[in-house]
Amino acid sequence: MSDGRRLRSLLDVSQAMAAEIDLEALLEVILRRANEIMEAERSSLFIYEETTQTLSNRISGALKPGSVRVALGEGIAGHVAKTQAVLNVPDAYADPRFNPSFDKETSFRTRSILCAPMVARNGRLMGVLQALNKAGGGAFTGEDEELLLAFASHAAIALDRAQLVEAFVDKQRIEESLRLAHDIQMGMLPRSFPERPGLRTFARLLPARSVGGDLYDVVDLGDRVFFLVGDVSGKGVPAALFMAVTRTLLRASVEIERTPAAVLARVNRELSRDNERSMFVTAFVGCLELASGELQFSNAGHNPPYRVDRDGGITEVQDAHGMAMGILEEFPYTTGSLKLDAGDGLFLFTDGVVEALNRPGEQFGSERLMAYLTASAQSPPEAVVRGVLASVSAFVGDAPQFDDITVLSLRFGDPLKA
Amino acid sequence: MADAPDSKSGTSQGVCGFKSRLRHHWRSSSRRFRGRLGRLVEITAEQVASVLVLSPQGRLDSNTSPRLEERAFLEISGGTTRLVVDLSAIDYISSAGVRAFLAVARRLKDPPARLVLCGMAPSVRQIFDLAGFTAIFAIEGMRDDALARAAGP
Numbered sequence: 117m118s119d120g121r122r123l124r125s126l127l128d129v130s131q132a133m134a135a136e137i138d139l140e141a142l143l144e145v146i147l148r149r150a151n152e153i154m155e156a157e158r159s160s161l162f163i164y165e166e167t168t169q170t171l172s173n174r175i176s177g178a179l180k181p182g183s184v185r186v187a188l189g190e191g192i193a194g195h196v197a198k199t200q201a202v203l204n205v206p207d208a209y210a211d212p213r214f215n216p217s218f219d220k221e222t223s224f225r226t227r228s229i230l231c232a233p234m235v236a237r238n239g240r241l242m243g244v245l246q247a248l249n250k251a252g253g254g255a256f257t258g259e260d261e262e263l264l265l266a267f268a269s270h271a272a273i274a275l276d277r278a279q280l281v282e283a284f285v286d287k288q289r290i291e292e293s294l295r296l297a298h299d300i301q302m303g304m305l306p307r308s309f310p311e312r313p314g315l316r317t318f319a320r321l322l323p324a325r326s327v328g329g330d331l332y333d334v335v336d337l338g339d340r341v342f343f344l345v346g347d348v349s350g351k352g353v354p355a356a357l358f359m360a361v362t363r364t365l366l367r368a369s370v371e372i373e374r375t376p377a378a379v380l381a382r383v384n385r386e387l388s389r390d391n392e393r394s395m396f397v398t399a400f401v402g403c404l405e406l407a408s409g410e411l412q413f414s415n416a417g418h419n420p421p422y423r424v425d426r427d428g429g430i431t432e433v434q435d436a437h438g439m440a441m442g443i444l445e446e447f448p449y450t451t452g453s454l455k456l457d458a459g460d461g462l463f464l465f466t467d468g469v470v471e472a473l474n475r476p477g478e479q480f481g482s483e484r485l486m487a488y489l490t491a492s493a494q495s496p497p498e499a500v501v502r503g504v505l506a507s508v509s510a511f512v513g514d515a516p517q518f519d520d521i522t523v524l525s526l527r528f529g530d531p532l533k534a
Numbered sequence: 535m536a537d538a539p540d541s542k543s544g545t546s547q548g549v550c551g552f553k554s555r556l557r558h559h560w561r562s563s564s565r566r567f568r569g570r571l572g573r574l575v576e577i578t579a580e581q582v583a584s585v586l587v588l589s590p591q592g593r594l595d596s597n598t599s600p601r602l603e604e605r606a607f608l609e610i611s612g613g614t615t616r617l618v619v620d621l622s623a624i625d626y627i628s629s630a631g632v633r634a635f636l637a638v639a640r641r642l643k644d645p646p647a648r649l650v651l652c653g654m655a656p657s658v659r660q661i662f663d664l665a666g667f668t669a670i671f672a673i674e675g676m677r678d679d680a681l682a683r684a685a686g687p
Contacts, residue, residue, distance in 0.1 A: 350630035394636035417665035439666030
């Protein structure tokens with residue numbers, strides 16, 4: 117091949133490599149074209165792994181990819197990776213750095229080697245490219261050195277880009293599975309609520325982008341209705357799994373236990389056993405007697421809910437405040453009680469509501485929340501919930517949502533609408 | 535109960551009682567965005583006689599608290615039994631940060647092992663208070679008191 121043809125060939129290859137974003141296919145292209153351009157019998161490519169500081173092989177038509185691993189400085193390839201300079205070895209077996217074991221394994225006889233570093237942006241080492249056995253039997257020339265170096269740097273840029281694309285695709289795949297996990301999680305929360313004369317409830321969870329650990333539930337037990345809001349420590353998959361366990365335990369416990377304190381004690385006992393990671397969940401559990409408006413409640417480290425009277429008066433429900441669940445197996449939860457009159461309600465929420473931030477970095481805060489609750493004291497729970505979420509959304513604007521936002525509204529003695 | 539973004543503490547108010555602490559927490563309205571990712575928590579370590587003092591700086595949230603947890607576990611594996619964590623340079627802690635302390639306390643629960651926390655800002659303390667965990671940690675205001683408590687018999 118004339119020099120002109122080889123240069124044109126290099127340009128062709130650069131274009132072919134630039135078009136290839138699939139990592140495996142790109143490696144194939146690099147190896148095949150390296151053979152052609154260098155007029156070599158065989159080419160091999162070592163990919164540099166930054167975390168382990170080793171090179172692993174991709175040899176055309178021979179050893180299994182990844183089966184050979186060399187450290188920086190080890191052998192011909194390791195030497196080039198370390199010095200980041202091209203190395204021309206006219207007689208491999210005369211060079212002490214040459215390791216003949218690959219020849220033995222692949223029944224190949226290496227004579228001459230030309231080896232160049234693949235360096236991408238910011239001088240980042242991507243790997244090493246080798247051409248073996250110059251056609252015609254002689255050594256590689258100085259022109260070959262320049263050509264392989266040019267080829268290797270084009271290949272490095274293409275490889276860098278392909279790795280970025282691959283990392284991006286991996287990330288998207290993970291995000292997709294997290295999104296599915298979140299959908300499953302949301303499916304565990306009720307979307308419809310008991311419609312009973314004398315009680316109306318409504319709740320919603322506005323999920324943050326990542327999976328989190330908020331939960332709510334409303335369980336109709338005939339003469340009384342249990343309701344709860346909870347929040348698991350941290351975020352991500354561990355929080356989501358812990359939330360799923362908590363929700364299942366809570367739902368089972370309200371059917372067994374009579375008082376909110378007993379419900380929390382039971383769930384806490386189960387969660388505290390073998391909780392190696394020390395995850396915890398806060399929860400407020402209430403139980404309303406439909407006949408009397410008598411409300412019992414117990415709080416496991418959760419932010420206190422608001423009692424919203426029909427005239428718009430608001431008080432924090434602070435009693436019976438115990439420890440978050442999952443840590444101390446025998447924590448003695450207590451039950452508090454209060455009496456609701458017709459038209460009075462309760463508003464439960466997670467800290468995602470009051471800690472929601474807008475672009476300038478201000479919190480939605482409890483004052484805004486209380487003002488809204490006062491103004492909507494006579495609205496049905498569904499309107500209250502939707503209204504609170506709408507005013508949080510309006511406040512936050514296009515700022516990212518960092519935490520799940522959960523609200524539950526309940527009103528006693530509301531006549532059912534037809 | 536995930537992490538709120540970076541914040542500056544609000545106006546200083548009288549801190550007395552649960553309710554006012556909560557108000558203080560939720561009404562502090564001068565929070566600011568700062569880079570959430572990539573900000574690493576700096577941890578300095580100092581051996582004072584038999585006690586190791588770890589002093590994390592910045593935020594303890596779901597991104598940064600694993601570093602503190604790993605560091606403490608590493609020290610415990612290396613033989614540390616008396617540990618003080620000085621929180622005076624922590625300006626924000628999320629529930630994930632609290633969980634890290636629970637995990638470390640769990641590893642140091644058998645006597646003579648001991649974990650003592652000190653230097654909590656009010657905004658940090660109220661996170662422990664709200665979750666009801668104040669009672670299960672050994673908490674001191676001053677570092678010297680924490681050292682004495684950790685070194686004690």
